[in-house]
Amino acid sequence: MKTPHARLGAGFEALEDRSLPTIWGVPWPDPEHLTLSFVPDGTQTPFGPSTLFQSLASAGSVDAWENQILRAFENWASQANINVGVVSDGGEPLGAVGAVQGDSRFGDIRIAAAPLSSGLVASSTPFSWTGTTYSGDVVLNSNDPFVIGNVAGSYDVFSVLQHEAGHVFGFPDETTNPNSVMYTTYQYQTGLEAADIAAIQALYGPRVQESSNNSNNSMAQATPLPSAGLGSYLATSDISSPTDVDYYKFNVSLGGALGGVAVRVKASGLSLLVPSVTVYNAWGQVITSATDTDPLSNDLSITFNTGLFGGTYYVKVSASNTVAGFGVGGYELAVNDLSIGEVLAPLTNAVAALASGNVSGALADALPLPPQTSTDSRFDATYRGIVVASTDIDTFEVWTDKYTAGTAVDLNVIAWGLATTPLDPQIHVFNASGTPVAFQVIANSTGLYSVQIQGAIAGADYYVQVVAENPNGPNSTGSYFLGVDFNTAAPQVFAAAGSGTVQPGTGDTATLSVPQAKLFQFALAAQSSGTGGGVTMTVYNATGQVVFTLSATAGQPPETATWYLAAGTYTVQYTDTGSGGNAGPIQYDLFMISLSDSQGPMAPNISSAPPPPPSPPAYTYTSSSSGTPTGYGYTY
Ligand SMILES: [Zn+2]
Structure with missing residues (x-):
């Protein structure tokens, strides 16, 4: 938000922040x-x-x-x-x-x-x-x-x-x-x-305490470690309070683990827990233990030898009591019989992708994503999937029961590719009877797609599909993250900036003035009466250098770009992209959001602040063309 830049009190400055979005209270998806x-x-x-x-x-x-x-x-x-x-x-x-x-x-x-x-x-x-x-x-x-x-x-x-x-x-x-x-x-x-x-x-949501799911807080209640192959065990869990302790047990067969047993606790990359681990034999005697001291290197690894007779062993994971402030967090526990595998599989913090959302792609075969039932504002549903082939269609069934059935709410759906060469996803949304639902595209760029449906109905079923945006393109397969949320937060609203037409050989020019450096989101749409073709928008700074370009294809959803623009005057040029053999004029529509406006509307349950002082317009856009962009909507 913009607050006066005056130095305060004893010479301290306001903790002011510049790159703030207009919508607060949206939680992280995962x-x-x-x-x-x-x-x-x-x-x-x-x-x-x-x-x-x-x-x-x-x-x-x-x-x-x-x-x-x-x-x-x-x-x-x-x-x-x-x-x-x-x-x-x-x-x-x-x-x-x-x-x-x-x-x-x-x-x-x-x-x-x-x-x-x-x-x-x-x-x-x-x-x-x-x-x-x-x-x-x-x-x-x-x-x-x-x-x-x-x-x-x-x-x-x-x-x-x-x-x-x-x-x-x-x-x-x-x-x-x-x-x-x-x-x-x-x-x-x-x-x-x-x-x-x-x-x-x-x-x-208040941190889920373990007693509400598995209460392995004593040796008598130890969780059997899930097998992860011959002689190896793997568990993922959470120290939910600084006094929480997690007990596990596993068996070593007769003959013992003659090469020793490795016990590893990994919290690095997963959480800031500083862990401690203790190994006990079947009689509850401590065999070995280790305690970490640093949240910047919070993994532990110990080995011990079993007797020839094998038997049951216990592992206790808890927070180290040597470092205050890092007593809570997720971790992975791995136990490996070293006589079976000398080389330990690395523990990774990469969250594994699940399978393709459904096999046939048909709505009837949609994978239900039941909404989270707690009353906090976390996303209703999330999923890690894979578009395994460029023609793969992953279909999900989503709904909410957080609001009175029949009331109008917003539905946000976002998907992004997770690989280094990411899947370029596209989202389709259908209602319960299989009719495509109109939505606004909030983001559509390489590896990212985000849509918003205003006036979705609480309690009704919707189907969400994730597909490759361009099945013939280089980013047509791969793992992705999907987030779905029904909410009553203020919608993300693009402002219409300008519109015009281009055709081969003729361009169009506009001027964009930015009084204060800000983060902007641009959305460019193109439409024509013919088929194919598109528009490329090039933004130049005052010295004529290209700041960025953005291309939209006629008849396709708008393409977006997020760009931080320094204060100044920019020239925006529109040209016919030239491909597709479309000889007719192509209309372009430009929409913008300033992502660093004054504090905007807040979601429920968040302490509110008085309305911010009025701030100057984030930008002014003037063009030789006087067209007004048509509505920022896109159906299916
Ligand atoms: Zn602040």
Whole structure:
């Protein structure tokens, strides 16, 4: 939001954020598998190359300040059904085209530092239906002094990041309650207050305690470890509170495991749990144990030898009591008989894709995705699927019972490819009688598709299909993530920018003025009376350099691009793409959303703030053509 840039109180700046979307309160689609990375210095950000490591050196060792940042995220995550695992970062530019969650090249949440304007301590971006990978990114102001602790004239890394983490998880600034960590102005903070905890639990649900599913809190209640092949066992679970303990048991057959047994606990990349593991024999005697001390390297591996007679062994996993603040999170436990396999299969934090959604693609064979039944705001349904062949059609049946049957709600559906060369997905939505439902395309770019249906009916069945957008293209197969949510959040609304016509040999030109640097989402549609052909839009900056291009095919859904534009005047040129043999004029329609407007409408259950002061228009668009874009809708 825009607030005055005046320095406040004892010289502290507002914790103001620039790249904020108009819609708050949208949870991350897969909050139990979030990842975080620290971007290497030199990584391109909208504000210049990142200097995170250089800028935070003043705060202490890398380990020390990274721990503060992780503790800030864990403070929120441990209260709700959220895991944040640390992963490496390949240094791709912030906002690089990719998977908004689950991109293997960098974390969903990326921490960077770059020079922001005076008055801004940090800039951060929550998840948005536009699916941009800017979502989750936090940029600290490299001009500001960061320290660890409450030091006059400096910013405490933990306090700042706890506030920014709140934005990342979907919360707006809080202007009335100074105790909230979301309060607009910087203040030294030690932890969340009741209102913050209530907010994160309303959005993501109070963390499910293990006793409600499997209560393996004692040796007598130990869970038999699921087999993962001959002599190997694998379990995925969660330490749901700092005092939670998980017991497992497994058998070693007569003759023993003469090569020894390896017990591994993996939390790296999965969560910020700092684990401890203990192995017991059948009489409850401790055989061996290990305790971790660092959330930045939170895996454990121990081996032990069994006797010749084999028997039952127990494994206890708990939180290490050596590091405060990292006592909750998901983990994987693997047990391997080393006499069977010397080489241990790597434990990976990649969430495995499931199968193709259904075999035939017919609506009658749709895979039901029952909605989550709790009252929090998490997505109604999510699925990891695979488009196994370019002609594969994955069909799902979705519905909601969260709202009174028959009432009108919004239905959002988003899908993105998960592989390095991602599936370029397309979404179709049908009602219960198999009729295609009209929707608005929120995002349609390589590897991403997001649609919104206003006026969906609560309680009614819908069918969602995921297919390859271009079965003959290079991105026509692969794994994908699908998120479906019925909600009453404010819809994402594109503004009509301009419209005109082009044909071979004639272009069209417009001018786009941006008074303040902002993140924009562009949607370009093309239509013609003939077949084939399309329009390419090229945006040039004031010095004539190409900023980006966007191409739309006539008669197809709009194509979108998310771009951070510095303040300035841009020239927009439209040309006939030339393919398809369409000789007639092609109409183009351009729509825009400013993703960094003032604070917008908020979802229910989120502490509200007074309306923001009016801000200047995000942009002005003038064209030689005077056409008005036709409605931003697309059926099937
Ligand atoms: Zn803020």
